[in-house]
Amino acid sequence: MREVLEARAVHLHEKAATREEAVARCGEVLVEIGAVAAPYVEAMLERERSISTYVGEGVAIPHGMSKEHVLRDAICVLRFPGGIDWDGEPVTLCIGIAAKGDGHVALLAELAEILLDPDRARTLREAPDVEAVMKELT
Template sequence: MLINRNLIVLDLDAKCKTEVIKKMINLAYKEARIISKEDFLKCVLEREEEISTGVGNGIAIPHGKSETVKEALIVFAKLKNGIDWESMDSERVDLIFLLGVPERNKENLHLKILAQLSRKLMDEDFVRLLRNATTEEEVYYILRSIEAS
């Protein structure tokens, strides 16, 4: 499974995207999905410097492909207050999907996950359900449909 209930955080309080990413990486580390928080953070921030992962509609998809990732993952966060993510549409971001895949993956898994997630995020009902969810359990069941698509 790409996601589990322990990789979901609601009402995350953060002031900037680096703080958000660090908090999300901590969840991945606690779940033993990554070996090094520092190495994965560096990888994700390097990708962020290339071009913002703020995709619009209040959504960001920071991601990284790294040797420190033991198992492909999605960490989901819904922010207490939206923050500037330098998104394409200049809107503040409140829904974040942190993706991680092992460097050794030859199947372009990160592209497959991004494609599946992007398709779901074009569905207004899917996004509305996420925004209205109030428990990690609700979010978990909504996000499980990503892997099924």
């Protein structure tokens, strides 16, 4: 995970009124850090429209299926302290993924191991600063 997560891709005080806004914000951060080209944001939204990326424990993992717009593997971590209604589930943490090839499978597996542990998921949801998120994920 260390190779794909940069401190500048961790934002702990985001706001979004809808899950679409949250997914788009994840995509924007991936664009800002140079991991994806702008069309990837729409690919993330399309993926979310087809199947929810909610994984439980207040976490969603939005990602797109448009690999041609991925410049390098990366993740972003965005916390929405006010919470977002994700089809009836409250989400406070979004982890956006950009992966070339089948890289997303390994990233999803690694993230699932962390996020399916309620204590580790809570640690991420309640992390006081970027360093704490980086420590937990790397």
